[in-house]
Structures are given as C-alpha cells and as structure tokens.
Amino acid sequence: MSNLVSIEGLTVTFTGRGKPVRAVDHVSLEVEKGSVLVLLGESGSGKSVTLRSLLRLHPEKTSKVSGRIIVDGHDIMALSKTGIGDVRGRTVSMIFQEPMLALDPVYTLGQQITETILRHENVTPEQAHARALELFEKVQIPSPERRLNAYPHEMSGGMRQRAMIALALACRPKVLLADEPTTALDATVQIQILLLLRALQRELGLSIVFVTHDIGVAVEIADKIAVMYAGRIVESGSVADILHTPRHPYTQGLLASRVERAKKGDRLKTIPGSPPDLTALPPGCAFAPRCDKTTAACREQVPSLVTGAYDHAVACIHA
C-alpha cells in the first residue's frame, strides 16, 4: 500500500456555542507517498478543518471528531497525548496561512526551529542550530546566519513564509500540511513560494496536503485535487481531469468564474447564491439551491461520491 495518509469517513462537528456545526461530513481521502493533494473550496467548505484533523488540532472540549485517520501507520484518533505530540512536527508538520501570526513574536526564528528539533530528536543544541542554518539555506533565505537571529517582525512576508517552511521541515517530516500558505502573500512572492514548495517536495519525497481556495494555485502545485463544498467532497481526481473535464456543476462553476477565462469587456461569470449555512443544510445535495441542473431527486438524498475511470470521482446524480 503506497498511501501515506488515509482518511475514512471523517466527520467533525463543532459544539462550542449555539447550534452544533457539522464542518466536515464523511470525508474520505487518500494521499500517496510523494504526491500533492489539493483541497479546493471556498471559505467554510471544511477544507482547513479536514487538514487540522490530521494533527488532531481541534479543541477536544468543543469538537466531536469521528472516523479513522491513518498517517504512516499511526492511528491518529487513537494516539495518546504524548503519542500525538510525537507525530506532530515529526511525521506530520504544518505551515500556516499567516506566518506573522503563526510564529511566536518574542522568540527568534532560530530559537523556534531549534526548539522543535530538540523536542523530537536527541541532539545537542549546536547540532540543532547547524540544522536550522542548513534549513534556512535550503529554503533560500539570504544571509541565513543573520536571519536565524531575527524576530518574525523583522522579516518580510515572503521571508517569514520561507522561515515557516524551514520550521515545518525541521524534523524531516513525511507529510506536510499547508493551510493556504500563499494567500497572505503578494502575487509575485506567491509563485516563488509555490515553486519552492514544489522543488522541496520533489527533493525530499514529501507528501503534501495543500488547502486553497485559489484554483490557479491548485493547478500550479497539485497532483490530485479534491473539491469540497459544505463539508463534503463533491469531486476529486487528477489535475487534468478536474481542469479539463469537470463533472460536478460546482467545479464547473468554479472553473468558469476564473478571471483568466474572461475576455476584455465580458462580465465575470459567478456562481449564483451564497455558501450554505452549515447549521441548516438542505436534506439533499448541499449545492442544489445554487445549481441550474437541480431536479426533485437532488433535494431528497445526499448524492454519494461515485468513482469513475482514472479515479475521477464525483458526487452528483447528473454527472
């Protein structure tokens, strides 16, 4: 079996305040060793929640998680507190959307990296420091020795995100989780970071789960794409399949609404309506209220994800 990550029937319900919110609903996913899976969807589609479940980062008191998550042989849901702590940062690590907020402002970047290495590996502080320097070189930070002593606020957004990537790679993880790592960056810096991630992924044989709402970014980095809507996967397949033969009306709508497609003077195509309220989902297909192919059958039952040729799966009765 070459699947490094496998998720089966993951359901996450938040029970904090007011009505319980089912943010992720029976999601099943697989990520092969050394491949990049992109979770694509708009805000509130459950892509980040799915990602964070892989590290069991949801607060235990206010969330209910069910299903099975296996990462590199570890049963994530069954691990003890120490067990999950050993997996975090070592087998699976994560880069966040806003490095300015995700890095501790009062520790230097070097301290934050060596701290992670010392947590997981039995090395001396000097060895950890040497590794941190190596990592900064690897993510192409200029004058790395000096930058190790810098605090997060002293670096530019792009450099911070590089540092964040270095931090995530500190213990040579097998799986890298990326939560919209380029969203907060300028367009030119975005592409640099994507290229860097792609290069590192090839070099280190990493598996990456990459969350984004930007279809352009998804195409740039993905081997496979899973499109999420209202906490469910509505379509998944290879980049080529999703891009050229989208079968779910939502995916088709997403692709049609890209700026690159529009000619000068055209109105941008949009998907009518707004994202659904997760506390009051319709009984049938969650996309039905916004879809132009909706029939009575769509409103009755949630369509199941049916896998066709070349692992191209879609959850729509009209596809």
Added chain:
Amino acid sequence: MLFYTLKRFILTVPVAIGVSLVCFLLVHLAPGDPLTAVLPTDASAELQAQMRTLYGFDKPLPVQYGLWIWRVLHGDLGQSIATGRPVISEVFNAVTNSLVIAAAATLIGFVLGSLLGIVAGYYQGTWIDRAASLISSLGVSVPHYWLGMVLVIIFSVQLGWLPATGGGPDGSGNRSFEWNYLRFLVLPAVTMSVIPMGIIARSVRALVGEILTQDFVQALAAKGLTERGVFRHVLKNAAPTAFAVMGLQLGYLLGGSILIETVFSWPGTGFLLNAAIFQRDLPLLQGTILVLALFFVFLNLTVDVVQSAIDPRVQRS
C-alpha cells in the same frame, strides 16, 4: 540596547523639568500663607516680613523657582518650616520606608496576582476563573484601612503573632533583614499588596486569554510541543506587559498609602505628606512631591528599559 537606554534616558530630562515646575507651582496655587501656621497669631508685621525674607517668599515666583531648582540640583531641598530639619533627610527616610513596604507589597501582589491571572486565563469561563476573578475584584474593592484593621485584630490582638504598628522594634528607623525587623513589615505589606494583586491578576488574565487565542499557540502545538512547552511561550509573551503593569503599581504604592501608613503608623511618605499638608510646610511638601514624582519618572524609565530587554518588538521597531 545601550543606545535605546541612552535615548530613553535623555528623553526623561524634559519630563523631569516639567515635573519640577508643576511641583513648585502646585504648592503655590493653594491658598493661605505657609508662615501663618508656624508663627504665633500675634506676631508683628515686622517679624512676618523678616521670616518671609528669610525663606525667600518675598521674591517673585520665577526667581523663587530658579533659586529652588538651583538648590535642588545641589541636593538641598531646604529646611522644614515645622521642624527646622533639612527636608532632604526627612524625605529620604520616608521614601526608604515607603520603598521597603511598597517593594514588599508589589512583590507579594505580583506573585499572587500572576498566579491568579494565569490560572484564570487558562480556565476562562470555568468556575476556577470565576473564583480567581472574585478574589481579584475583592482585592481592588475592599477598603484597605478596614482590611488592615481586620488583620491587626486577627494577627496582633487575637493571635499575638505580629506587631500591630510601628516601623521597627526600637523606633530608631534602622533596617535589617532580621525577623525582629521584618515582622513589622508583614501586616502593612500584605494589606497593601491586595491592590496590585487584584490589578495584576486582571491584566494577566486578559493577557493570557488573548495570547491563547492567537494562531501561534496552535502552531506550537502543531510542532509537537507539550503543554508545558507551550506554557513557556505564553509566559514569555505575557511577561513584558505584566512587568509594565507591575512597575506602574510600584510607582503608585511608592506615593505611600496615607490610609495604610496611618493604620500601621508606618513612617513613610504618605505619613510625611499628610503632616506637611496639615502644617502647611511648603519646603517639605514641595520636596516630598518632587522626590516622589522623580521616582515615578525613574521607575517608568526602568520599566521601559526592562520591557525592551525582554520584548524584542519594543526596542527594534
């Protein structure tokens, strides 16, 4: 770091000048003549004029200020009108006494307040938080002279463990770290510590609560740190602000609490100010206020420098 400290130090000079000006003028704004309080009511106009010249009250205000500042810069705050002793030694003794009690109170308040605040911040919304918040609210709102008297009744009168009043065993104002001296400090310091404890607890609670909602706390968990490891980061993030609050509290307490020093007959600045006001002892009043104000300025400077030493964002940005 050195440059920052120097810059910060130079910036305090205009503040200090402003402070001295306010100290000087404030006292002159108050109605009444300082000499009427010390001179017999039937003193002749000639004697009054003589005294006025002696103390320099006959000169115009700017000249008086200039002369006063000149003497202050030479370490001379004048003589107390009431006792005739040099103001500087009176103030120095009182400040030392107040400093001792304020430092002890701040230390107790900071330790207890931080503990309460951290616990409340970590368990926000639970009964632990509510209990801790109740204690800190009580600390801020209980009348201190009342608390002082209650403590005296329990520990001095009933149990007889600690002395009820006074600054030391022999009344000489000597200081020592022996228990015989320290025991006089316990009750007033504990009474006084209740205020900073409450304020620090509230600040730290809000601080910890805010830090815990930040992304980097989740990011720390995501790299595998234990709860203790994450706690270290929370502490270092909370420390600069907590120390700043503590420094300000120390400043407030330095002014001496007139009420607490009266309850315990503690010979501090509050005690001294009280006496100076009632006797309209202008030089003493001015001197005490000036020294206290300068102390406050100095304390702010220290807090800023310490804060910049532990919080990289302050000095470099």
